[in-house]
Amino acid sequence: MQQSKLFQILPDYICTPDGMAIDQEGNLVLSCPNFADDSLPGCVVKIDKQGSVRKWFDVPVNPAHGLARTMGIAFDGDWNLYLCDNPGWLGRKETDFTGRLLKITADEDGIREWKTVACGMEHPNGVRIRDGYLYVTQSNLTKVQDPSGKLVSAVYRFALDEENVEVTNTLEDPNLFVTFLTQNPDCQYGADGICFDEAGNLYVGNFGDGAVHKITIEGGRAVKNEVWAKDPEQLTSTDGICAGPGGCFYVADFSANAVARISKDGEVTRIAQSPDTDGLHGELDQPGEPIVWDGKIVVSCFDLVTDPGKVNTAHEMPATMAYLDLE
Secondary structure, three states: OEOOEEEEEOOOOOOOOOOEEEOOOOOEEEEEOOOOOOOOOOEEEEEOOOOOEEEEEEOOOEOOOOEOOEEEEEEOOOOOEEEEEOHHHHOOHHHOOOEEEEEEEEEOOEEEEEEEEEEEEOOEEEEEEEOOEEEEEEOOOOOOOOOOOOOEEEEEEEEOOOOOEEOOOOOOOOOEEEEEEOOOOOOOOOEEEEEEOOOOOEEEEEHHHOEEEEEEEEOOEEEEEEEEEEOOOOOOOOOOEEEOHHHOEEEEEOOOOEEEEEOOOOOEEEEEEOOOOOOOOOOOOOEEEEEEEOOEEEEEEOOOOOOOOOOOOOOOOOOEEEEEEOO
16 A cells, blocks of 8 residues: 655644645645634635645635535536535534535635525535536435435535525435435445546445445436445545546545545555544545545545544644545
């Protein structure tokens, strides 16, 4: 396995880095929900190829409670940024079912305009764009009760020009695209990482099961949903997912402080792992999302959750990012 290396020690206005994208100038764009410190606003920063980090903008807060906690992000073809605002992750009554999907138009000086694509979401997490549509994971869909009693989660699909869609988080939502059931009784947390292959097949990580599902799409509908890759010895949880060279994918194994590669045939191989750490020497400190950028696999280190089954035992500052050599 590889030994991960230090990519960034982040400024003190960032305490939990998460989703990433690449802008039109080739900068790495990082979403920072800052769950660990209520005094820090959710923000988006840019990192250039010389390693300079600068805040791009603070995310517009939800007027219902004055918070914004941005997770997954993605650019459309016109370089508008779509982001998942998930204050419901905080687990507080006042922030439950207040998640939003936002469209932000920004220049180098910050936000020029922003709109709400969808609101009232329970737990929006990851987002990807394909053929004029947004695909968003909802890690919890607790209003939908499966007879087994196990957690239901989902992917929602929105057209890029939709606005102010009020999500009910039920099976009646017209934007509900596909659902998942998390079988693992010890980790009831569902759809998280999301990615497309070149052919347009959708891949979604079912976090608690440590599995990646492949969803076949025809005519704008999900016609097949199958577990495509799963190996408990190599992958215990599936947070962020990104596409790599040769049709492979890289997956952040949040629980195990690890990163796995999945071949185009669905074979899972753990390529790096770290013990409990503060990440200051480049260790994987609860990896949240990988991205292939500038010849590296860059990994954001979320470093917050300490539930049973997690290698991570504490949150430390400063926040860090790691990288792996691109194989």
